[in-house]
Amino acid sequence: MTYPISELEYLKLNGWQKFGYKMTGFFKNLPTAFKNFFTKTIPALAIRFWLMIKGWFMTIGAAAKHGDWKTRMSFVFMGSSQLGRKQIMRGLLYLFFEVVFFAYLIFFGWQYLGLLGTLGTKVSGEYYNPDKDIYEYVQGDNSLLILLYGLLTVFFIVAFVYVWYQNVKTGYAAQQIAEAKQKLPTAKDDVRSLADEQYHRTLLSMPLLGLSIFTIFPIIFMILVAFTNYDDAHLPPANLFTWIGFDNFSTVLGGGISGNAKFGSTFGRILLWTVVWAFFATFSNYILGMIVAIIINKKGIKLKKLWRTILIMTIAVPQFVSLLLMSQMLADHGAINNILKSWGWIDQSIPFLTNGNLAKVTIIVVNIWIGIPYTMLMCTGILMNIPEDLFESARMDGAGPVKAFFKITLPYMLHITAPYLITQFIGNLNNFNVIFLLTGGNPIDPDMATGAGETDLLITWLYKLIMQNQKYGVAAVISIFMFIITAVVSLIVYNRSSAVKNEEDFM
Numbered sequence: 001m002t003y004p005i006s007e008l009e010y011l012k013l014n015g016w017q018k019f020g021y022k023m024t025g026f027f028k029n030l031p032t033a034f035k036n037f038f039t040k041t042i043p044a045l046a047i048r049f050w051l052m053i054k055g056w057f058m059t060i061g062a063a064a065k066h067g068d069w070k071t072r073m074s075f076v077f078m079g080s081s082q083l084g085r086k087q088i089m090r091g092l093l094y095l096f097f098e099v100v101f102f103a104y105l106i107f108f109g110w111q112y113l114g115l116l117g118t119l120g121t122k123v124s125g126e127y128y129n130p131d132k133d134i135y136e137y138v139q140g141d142n143s144l145l146i147l148l149y150g151l152l153t154v155f156f157i158v159a160f161v162y163v164w165y166q167n168v169k170t171g172y173a174a175q176q177i178a179e180a181k182q183k184l185p186t187a188k189d190d191v192r193s194l195a196d197e198q199y200h201r202t203l204l205s206m207p208l209l210g211l212s213i214f215t216i217f218p219i220i221f222m223i224l225v226a227f228t229n230y231d232d233a234h235l236p237p238a239n240l241f242t243w244i245g246f247d248n249f250s251t252v253l254g255g256g257i258s259g260n261a262k263f264g265s266t267f268g269r270i271l272l273w274t275v276v277w278a279f280f281a282t283f284s285n286y287i288l289g290m291i292v293a294i295i296i297n298k299k300g301i302k303l304k305k306l307w308r309t310i311l312i313m314t315i316a317v318p319q320f321v322s323l324l325l326m327s328q329m330l331a332d333h334g335a336i337n338n339i340l341k342s343w344g345w346i347d348q349s350i351p352f353l354t355n356g357n358l359a360k361v362t363i364i365v366v367n368i369w370i371g372i373p374y375t376m377l378m379c380t381g382i383l384m385n386i387p388e389d390l391f392e393s394a395r396m397d398g399a400g401p402v403k404a405f406f407k408i409t410l411p412y413m414l415h416i417t418a419p420y421l422i423t424q425f426i427g428n429l430n431n432f433n434v435i436f437l438l439t440g441g442n443p444i445d446p447d448m449a450t451g452a453g454e455t456d457l458l459i460t461w462l463y464k465l466i467m468q469n470q471k472y473g474v475a476a477v478i479s480i481f482m483f484i485i486t487a488v489v490s491l492i493v494y495n496r497s498s499a500v501k502n503e504e505d506f507m
Contacts, residue, residue, distance in 0.1 A: 033492045063172035074171040081171025089187035094167045101160045109153035116150035119143040120240045142237045226476035248473045266449040274457045278428040281367050289375025297383050311373040323437035353439050356454030422494050426486045430459045
């Protein structure tokens with residue numbers, strides 16, 4: 001079957017062929033979607049950002065050209081325009097922020113901002129003091145703190161620029177309102193607005209602040225670490241680390257200052273296995289969990305509550321307990337091998353976890369056993385909400401169970417659970433627990449760099465690089481690649497799913 005086909009040819013296909021055609025189209029269009037993301041979506045966002053910055057400059061220019069002395073004074077003393085027009089609370093808040101900013105910059109931030117270019121020059125150690133004629137221990141610069149507080153200062157400067165712009169913008173707007181002989185909003189009006197028409201901003205302010213502090217800031221810090229030689233040989237405070245450009249990126253991709261081409265091949269192998277693992281771990285659990293839910297939900301099945309309770313009980317057991325138990329049972333001298341030997345079925349232990357290829361299959365099977373109950377519960381709730389009239393109409397039209405599944409159940413499930421599938425796929429790309437608790441990334445392959453194992457995912461290899469080898473710069477590069485992969489895949493697949501493209505189909 002060629003792709004694409006006409007609408008008439010599509011209508012002649014049976015249920016399996018239509019499903020296969022849709023899946024083929026989805027995966028064939030993915031490269032185009034990736035291309036459009038980088039050639040259209042990102043440039044469009046860049047243009048919007050530029051237009052926003054351009055609008056800011058136009059607003060500032062208008063305020064400087066047409067503003068009165070109160071507005072122009074707010075360029076230097078924030079809040080002047082508001083205070084001069086008796087908007088006391090607004091004016092004091094702007095002025096307070098300006099005072100706090102310059103106090104922070106003068107007494108704390110400036111020293112770290114000045115060292116950000118070198119990340120420190122003075123190494124801790126004993127130095128000769130000619131005045132006392134003795135050697136004294138001198139605390140040197142701490143590159144990690146310089147990078148951390150220097151970045152924090154940059155964030156504070158960006159925040160100050162934005163608040164300064166809002167100060168000028170609202171000050172000029174207050175001038176225009178006053179010139180039009182209209183009433184300026186008072187402090188009471190501002191508070192009432194924040195609790196009414198601007199309530200969404202009040203609610204979102206704290207999450208946005210938390211996102212900036214605990215997500216955006218660490219991501220940018222990690223990106224900066226990727227351009228340094230922060231490793232076991234350059235650990236602060238005893239030693240300094242410095243900027244090295246793109247050497248860490250070159251190292252991960254197979255070259256760099258280490259000259260270790262093995263590192264690049266290791267990264268490629270682990271990346272491939274990570275994607276393969278995430279695919280099978282996601283869709284095997286999803287499909288099998290859906291099948292179990294359909295079987296239990298089917299009319300005529302007895303003891304439905306019992307079967308659901310049994311599966312729910314498996315969720316009640318902490319996952320790390322189940323994984324550690326399975327690790328012991330599947331070991332070369334574990335319970336399963338011993339039982340099989342006692343029955344005379346095998347003579348030598350089956351290397352469930354010590355043979356690379358078999359260990360990968362074992363991990364996927366164990367993950368299915370752990371993951372099916374979660375999917376079953378989710379699918380059960382969705383199945384119970386599919387209108388029964390749809391199935392009755394399908395039966396009256398002569399549709400059998402298989403056709404009803406592909407025409408009604410599966411489209412409904414995929415539409416509802418598309419965001420869940422994306423979340424599960426991204427979660428499995430970073431699924432640390434299953435790999436680490438079952439195999440620890442083993443077996444170790446001598447052809448792979450820095451102690452990487454055949455079952456290591458990028459996340460478990462990242463853990464080894466940090467905790468065992470202290471390769472922080474290289475680990476940061478791998479984190480950047482992981483972030484790009486997960487972000488791009490989730491955005492593209494989500495926007496191409498029916499949950500977004502046809503969001504009103506199941507309203």
